């Protein structure tokens with residue numbers, strides 16, 4: 001049995017969306033987290049070692065980190081077609097986008113948001129110009145980031161663009177991309193499950 005540890009309107013919302021795309025049955029355990037406005041707080045019921053979300057429990061095994069959970073869930077549901085399988089020529093690009101999101105995109109946009117600048121950060125991660133360039137290059141060549149088929153990579157990137165539009169490159173092409181992703185019925189169903197709890 002799968003249980004998603006979830007706080008509405010947070011990084012775990014994208015996992016609710018992915019579950020809807022996969023048609024995967026999963027219990028949702030709602031937890032509190034500290035919010036930017038000072039509300040909320042860590043939840044004793046959250047098994048995440050840092051009391052963050054998302055976290056996934058599968059028959060007692062704990063998985064944390066959004067992209068690990070994305071990979072874990074798409075592996076469990078290969079027939080859903082949201083991730084190229086081992087042996088598919090697109091598999092390398094797909095895994096690269098996922099790892100690059102966690103390892104580079106999130107740090108780069110966090111540094112930008114916090115206005116933190118240092119030559120060693122640029123050396124390690126490159127910067128916003130390189131992030132934007134890679135996304136625009138892919139979307140200039142195909143409908144979605146890994147090709148013309150929607151994939152779990154698009155759940156990750158479009159959810160970022162939906163919550164924080166300026167974290168993706170400006171312009172019509174990215175507007176159109178985010179819209180195409182969030183116009184999907186699975187996204188609308190996920191948003192119904194993602195409403196703040198009273």
Ligand SMILES: N[C@@H](CCC(=O)N[C@@H](CS)C(=O)NCC(=O)O)C(=O)O
Pocket residue numbers: 010011012033034042050051052053054064065066067
């Ligand atoms: N790298 C983690 C980041 C998770 C994360 O920072 N989640 C935020 C919600 S958007 C959180 O749980 N914050 C609560 C806290 O910092 O205590 C992932 O992608 O899963």
